[in-house]
Amino acid sequence: MSSYEATYSMHSAISLLNQNEDGSEVVGDVCYGDWRWPPGCRDCDYRISWNYLDDSDEIEFSIETRAPSNWWTGVGFSPSGTMVEADMIVVKSRNGELSLHDMYSTGYGVPREDSEQNVYTPTVIGTHVNGVLRAQFTRKRDTGDRKADHHFSETDSTSSCETEFRYPAGCDGAACDYIAKWEYSMTRKDVKFEISSRELGRWTGIGFSRDGQMANSDIYTGWVFEGKAYVTDRFAYGRQLPAIDPADRQDIYEISGKADDDVQTIAFRRKVLPADTITDFPLNKCYYFLFPIGGGRVLARKSQDFQNARTPIGYHDLYQPKVSRTKICICDQNGISIASEDGPPAVRKRRQASESAKPRSVRQLQDPFEVQIDPFGGINKEDRSMDCIDVVIGSVIDEVSQIRDYYSFSGASPQLDEFYGGQNSLTSSAAYRENGITTVVFRKPLQASDKADRSILRGPTTVIWAKGVEASKSVSVTDKSAVQVDILHNDLSH
Template sequence: MYDFDFLDNVRTRSPCGMPENATGTGIFKTKLITGSKISITWHMAFPHGGGFRIQILHGNGTILHELTPTNNTNPWYSISNSTIQSYLATLPSGFTCDHCIIRLTRNAKEWSTPSGPYIFWSCADVEVNNFQCNQLNCYHGGSIASNCNSASAVCSCPNNQFSGDRCQYMNECETYADCNNNGLCVTINQDYYYPLKQCFCSAGFYGYKCSKTSNLTVVMPNDVSSYSYTKLDNSSEIWYKILSATNEVEVIHKTLSTSWVGLGWRPQGLKASCQFFPPGAAPCLISGPESAVGEGGNQPEGNSESTSKPEGGAESTAQPEGNAGSTAQPEGNAESTAKPEGEGGSSESGGAAGNLVTHAMDCTDMVIGSARGNMFRLFDYYSRDRSTPRMDSYFGGEDSITAAVGSESNGYTTLRWRKQLTAEGTTDHTIQDEVLDVIYAYGQKYPYSHQFPSGLHNSHRLTNYYNDDELKYHGYQNRGRKSLNFFGDSKLVTNTCSGSWKTGCTGNSCSNNLQWNIYNDGTVHFTMSAVTDKWIGLGISNDHKMAKTDAIVGWVGKVAPVITDRYISSYAPPPVDAVSNVNLLEGSKLNGTTTLKFYRPINTSDSQDISLHGCHYFIFAIGGQYTDSNFAISKHASTPFITSRKICIDVNQCSKSYSPLGIDIMTSTPCSGSWGTRCLNGQCASNLRWNVYNDGTVHFQMSADTDKWLAMGISVDKKMPSSDAIVGWISQGTAKLRDRFLKGYFIPAVDAITNVDLINGSLINGITTLNFKRAMNTSDSQNDVSLHGCHYFFLGTGGSYDDNNLDIGVHPQTPAVAKIPMCLYASRCTQFSPPGTGAAGTIFTLIHLVIAVLSVLISSIF
């Protein structure tokens, strides 16, 4: 058996979570004497509350005997002390078996649900009989004397690196000489987590027992300008570069920690079938649990305890006084919610094999190391699932580290290493010029961070359960995940008043793009695009974490592009801000690529906006579903990208950077007015003019630089829903105009009753102009807004149109909205009679234009 330490009753089959002979080298059975006392030991990476249970099972999984005290109300032992890791059991008198199983199960009480307990299990194959002591088996080359005493049979071990009554425990070293005189033998672990003593190497040496020579001897070079840099979190950072000449990657990993430090990676888009490794272990992966925790049930935060493993045995079988295996895993999810991502009740195998891997640790190549002063140890690891990562050699692979050095100073552990880019086996992933899923973690100490209460609460081991460099659970805080290309973040370009950032790159081809320009009007204009039909989002963060991040999320829906202003206060999908300070300019979905153009003021009065002034990390995320009707969004589908350095914005340095949007020019009196949008040098992108006449009508002229449809809206609250709309276009020299009503954020239908009269229209030199009139008040109270009083006007342009059924397409740009309401009062306009409406067509008289100038308002579009 493989002694993985995350074998549970949700993802693996009863009775043990691991098939017999999983290694393919035969079933190794430990021989035990009938009625004898056996000391059963195990290691725990995470002390779940709930107690443990030890049983003897038949080879087919049937329970034969309970070795721990149990009763009908509670089958679990030692509930009050969750840190116990040994138990002296007595085998039943007269009981024999040729092949039975000793099984340890632990109850993760904090993760149980009403549908059943959440348990971890670990097994050992044994043979129980009336053996003579000289018939018992020893491990690691140990032997037992022919004149032994059956009451206290003890094996003689080949050297002092092995211990235990069957030589089942093995240390890496006992003296300096065991480390090839190239390092120190340091006592690290406790609680039966062997090897308790390990070699820490001097600079210039690395590997098992410091047996390899390293050409890296300096931990942190004076000049790191040739490296790319990524801040992982406030305590951990990496520098990295590709050594093309030797086909290697070099990484410097510095962390504020005196415990172990790990970094891992895997290709994006990896399938869950990667967990069918090792092949012999795959048959015990299931799609449903034995004592099923419900689909929505909480799942364990960290890993539990390992299966017991006879050191040096061909497969995993729990030994009397045997080792339970290894430890905590970097859970790897920085955006985890109350239920760690991927830890739902569904299986990671079986029918899910064609799906993507669900957890950050699944099928991940890793490098894990630790340091004491100027001495260090570092190895190539593989993480199959949420079990503790194991050295590549455990799976029959090769350690592909080519050089390493490390140190611990002033509370910081720094590891520098090189590794071959090309994978040499299943336990390695090739590093190519593409974005990888990257995880990191480092060991925790008291005060520890557990997401939910564990067995350590009120324990006598409260302060010393997690010791330096013990590869146990890292805690909820000391881990995270990134999307990273080890070939560098050269695709991040920053200038004084502009910048660009490309992510999701394979070579020079990038699927995601962000561009920004800073203008002297106090705004930043963004263009973001991604190869997706889901939502896309930009985050602005002070510390590159998702919490307390300003977010701008948008998509191109069925009707129109959408942009929303949000604030991320936790790890849940963020709600839309009560006040939006983001303005959509344009949106499109073309050839599978969603593109959104928008702008935001550098400073706003909204406490849920982060000022863009100064330096911040940018975050690029891709959804995730969206709902057009209520702007709800689901979680991002992949790990968001985060800039490797902060992006700095200072509008004071951009005084000569002029906004392309221009200004709005507005004139208004009770009887007339005009409004030009996005005006530059006297030329406006669109125009609206109006006159109020004594016959109770308002005459309008709207024009824009477009050959698509053109529309004006009338709203009481600046919002699209419940707005009156008048939409028209010029087709083959003929003007078309229709009265419509906006009931929501979708294309408005034509009113059953039309209260708009077309006067004339033209399309000249690309400018569409429509002249029309409408009564101040109409009898259509359902679909017409009264023009009397004060209203906000909209101006929008399409969008395609259909002459036959009068359908219109979505507007590619956000309609302009007047910043102030326009107030019309027919009672004040009794002296103005409507003009003639002949072929000459103008409806605006000179006197109205003169009166209009009496009140001129020039305001920024912002």
């Protein structure tokens, strides 16, 4: 793999953004926008501007960035703010010759070339001389490519009002393997969910995720046996099978079901604002919906086990679950989102770039888990104990938990492992706050598999405990201690 292929997920996949606390901002009105890095720069490391062409319904981009020879730059658009499902326009420079590429990234590997190339330049792509790469290109606001291109609209394209999901897409009736429908009741302040899937004797369901990942997602699974539905309220703490919520936190009711030929249908209702605020998400916000196509086996040893909703279930063994391409908002009968905060506005006063489509290095400064909390605030910067360490940071903010795998290269703020070319190595995690105490639980392999992790070996290991402070405050804290322990022998609780 060449050097510039290996750096796709780490360097210049800069995305458009609105405004950052560090001062960087989008400048422009409905027709024009401009973003620069560093903020307020004149001689910038990276600058992108865009102009909307009303006559042709196209967007014209211009990029100028500092880049060595045989490099690449570009812009990306992502519903989640990560490289997962990111629509990218890449300019490659080989020996001074520029080429333009419409690409798509499914994860943190090298993006793939789109089968449909929907980006072009009316003249020359640009130049790459004296360490400065300049390029210009144009694409339709809506290219029509639903597989690999995100489109820009008058409303926020990072969330949408939907009422159902079908698989395969556009299927009807018996041709569908899976159908999920949901309907909001204004009078009852609840939502009715109805899920149909093929193959009796298997579980089906639906889930809600804040980031499109399985970990920390609100899950509902069930099946039909002899005309009766058995449905449970669950929570996925990590990548393992979702755990059943305690009996006093099962917030679903009016459970029903039926079976027609080889298609089973389960239905249930759930309040928009559940009594369980620990593992059930409020539905007045927008989430990525998880659709377990094909479900999995119900691990029943005898027929009576199918009549127990708490009977263990197996992993997905037919298909990978589908994740909605954008966040979905529950809407009322008039198509208006009931989301209290992050629903798509009915009217936009200006075109704004997606908040989640910002560069990782900048987005970390504004993410509620990474900006409002400085995980290592108050620690003496001259203390070199933060050099080259494996870090796990957990937080619970407004009853939303987040646990992530970081690496600290120096005294600077830790970065996500992906920033250094690694990956999230946590196999499961959970966090909750009770009586003013935040508890974080996680699992990770003993043997490191990438350069952004440290192996846990027998013998003395330095473990650093640190408590973050609000980034907006300047306080002196001493909530950091380092201890030498043998993790594979000692009990860390003391």
